[in-house]
Amino acid sequence: MEASAKIRSHTYVVVLVFLATLAAFGYYANSVRNTVRNDTMLAFQQQIRVIDTATQSRLALYESILRGGAGLTATDKSMTQTDWQTYFASFNFTKEFPEVEGVGFDRYVPAAQLPAFLQEMQAQNPNFSIMPSGDRDTYVPNTYLAKYPATDQLTGYDGYTDPVRRVAMNKAASTGMPTMSGYVAMQGGISSSPSSFIIYLPVYNSGASLHTPAQRQAALYGFVSLAVDVNKFVTSLVQQNPNANFGLSWHDNQKPMDGNAVYRTGNFTALSNQPGSIKQSIPFTLYQHNWEVTAVAGPNVVPASERDRPLNTIFWGLLASIVLAGVVWLLISSREFLLNRQKQLEVQSAKDDLLSLASHQLRTPATVVKQYVGMLLQGYGGELTQKQTGMLKHAYDSNERQLQIINQLLYVARLDAGRITLHKEKTDIRELLEQVFHEQMVESRQRHQKLFYRQPKKAVSAEVDPQYFHMAIDNLVSNAIKYTPEKGSITLSTQKTDEAVLVSIEDNGIGIDAERQKIIFDKFTRLENEMAADVSGSGIGLYLTDQIINLHGGYIEVESTPGKGSTFTVHLPFKTTKPTTDETA
Numbered sequence: 001m002e003a004s005a006k007i008r009s010h011t012y013v014v015v016l017v018f019l020a021t022l023a024a025f026g027y028y029a030n031s032v033r034n035t036v037r038n039d040t041m042l043a044f045q046q047q048i049r050v051i052d053t054a055t056q057s058r059l060a061l062y063e064s065i066l067r068g069g070a071g072l073t074a075t076d077k078s079m080t081q082t083d084w085q086t087y088f089a090s091f092n093f094t095k096e097f098p099e100v101e102g103v104g105f106d107r108y109v110p111a112a113q114l115p116a117f118l119q120e121m122q123a124q125n126p127n128f129s130i131m132p133s134g135d136r137d138t139y140v141p142n143t144y145l146a147k148y149p150a151t152d153q154l155t156g157y158d159g160y161t162d163p164v165r166r167v168a169m170n171k172a173a174s175t176g177m178p179t180m181s182g183y184v185a186m187q188g189g190i191s192s193s194p195s196s197f198i199i200y201l202p203v204y205n206s207g208a209s210l211h212t213p214a215q216r217q218a219a220l221y222g223f224v225s226l227a228v229d230v231n232k233f234v235t236s237l238v239q240q241n242p243n244a245n246f247g248l249s250w251h252d253n254q255k256p257m258d259g260n261a262v263y264r265t266g267n268f269t270a271l272s273n274q275p276g277s278i279k280q281s282i283p284f285t286l287y288q289h290n291w292e293v294t295a296v297a298g299p300n301v302v303p304a305s306e307r308d309r310p311l312n313t314i315f316w317g318l319l320a321s322i323v324l325a326g327v328v329w330l331l332i333s334s335r336e337f338l339l340n341r342q343k344q345l346e347v348q349s350a351k352d353d354l355l356s357l358a359s360h361q362l363r364t365p366a367t368v369v370k371q372y373v374g375m376l377l378q379g380y381g382g383e384l385t386q387k388q389t390g391m392l393k394h395a396y397d398s399n400e401r402q403l404q405i406i407n408q409l410l411y412v413a414r415l416d417a418g419r420i421t422l423h424k425e426k427t428d429i430r431e432l433l434e435q436v437f438h439e440q441m442v443e444s445r446q447r448h449q450k451l452f453y454r455q456p457k458k459a460v461s462a463e464v465d466p467q468y469f470h471m472a473i474d475n476l477v478s479n480a481i482k483y484t485p486e487k488g489s490i491t492l493s494t495q496k497t498d499e500a501v502l503v504s505i506e507d508n509g510i511g512i513d514a515e516r517q518k519i520i521f522d523k524f525t526r527l528e529n530e531m532a533a534d535v536s537g538s539g540i541g542l543y544l545t546d547q548i549i550n551l552h553g554g555y556i557e558v559e560s561t562p563g564k565g566s567t568f569t570v571h572l573p574f575k576t577t578k579p580t581t582d583e584t585a
């Protein structure tokens, strides 16, 4: 597969993994969001239930208070206002029921009975009069009154003149059930706040039959009434379970909703405006009157930690997706890398095998050629003419070069297979250089060059494998001769410093530019230059030399200027930094 196509397919896989992980987390985050939403709803409904329960239990208490009053009026018709107040004083309304404005008794008086009624009342209280005055068919004036706080305890107010109260009284009378009025905006009688509701409990003449509405209307004696301040009522309910994140708005359902709330908790508007708040309107009937409560829960009704869970899930999901995609990318890349590496090793091994095989096969016939040509030159095949001798010498030299290259190839094959073992011993480097100098003298003379050996005065010795080290220096001197034109000069020298033994081969030949100095030690590298065509070479001499010096724990330094010459310096540090390979042949 082409490299770019491979990268593309890897990218697809990684993107797919990323998207799949993200989708899984997204799905999970959505279910978390639903759970949180359900939790919010549950918390909200829980709040509503709490308020509902509190309302019901409060109203049950009111009903028993009303029934107490009803019992009192039914049993004692000669009761006075003071008796009434004394009876209700025991309930301690101001402390126990601060929302209760008062409890009263309103007598049902058809117009025909009015004179008798007035006479009865004025006998108890000469100042008694009905308010408002005027001729009506029916009067329902208040006769007993206990107000809290105990101001303006004036009886005589006819609540039947207020349409809101009248509706409740009529319903109570005909059903016989406690009945709640809508909120009364009109003050008078027991109601003293601008928004109250009154609960009426009808009282009938004892012994009368009460099966039908008509029978109940005919037997009506009056109503025990209890007025409640809506504000205080709702506040007392909410206060039983104070929650800053929960608000209420209380409406009389008989009236339009346009801002006509009887009561609103202080946080209602702010909570309604908060994004993420939940609102629900619940119509309900209390003592035959329809109300509507709108409840609002702010987003903080569930704790922030819970609320942030979907977002946190998304965040961690994104992070996990990136990490997972990264890991997949790394796995794919490292697998790719390992496969490439394996391939390289296989190719290298095949090359090495081929190299080794080829050089072994070439060496034997080339050696046989050398032997026979040598024998001919030595006269074993009979006397030779001068021309024949000259031709055979050429053949001998070519064969010699061929064998040199084959030998180098063999070394490279062994080296790459890790089958070169150094046998190091303390070696006199001064003497070793002298040998090389004498061996290369013939070659340099043939090229009309001057070969110098700047022999040190003191002996220089180092721990080297004499055979391989000789081969390395020989290669460097041979190169210096090859790449230095006729009449040039080559100088060998050696010295011992504090850290290393140095061997230098300096020539004033063609030189190598800085860029190409970097590649001359690579295997099979021959540079294009004016002498390359004239001199034989395989491009492996420097590779082999460098490897041998490395095996000795040393390195080769090159200083060269094109057209001026080169100096190759072998450094053999005393403290070896690179361990020598110690393997078997």
Ligand code: ADP
Binding pocket: 479, 480, 483, 484, 507, 509, 510, 511, 512, 520, 525, 526, 527, 528, 529, 536, 537, 538, 539, 540, 541, 542, 543, 566
């Ligand atoms: P070769 O068999 O070609 O000599 P080497 O590995 O010995 O191969 O050398 C690699 C190349 O380095 C040579 O082809 C030559 O161009 C360059 N080279 C090596 N020694 C010298 C030198 N002393 N002066 C200039 N060039 C050199």
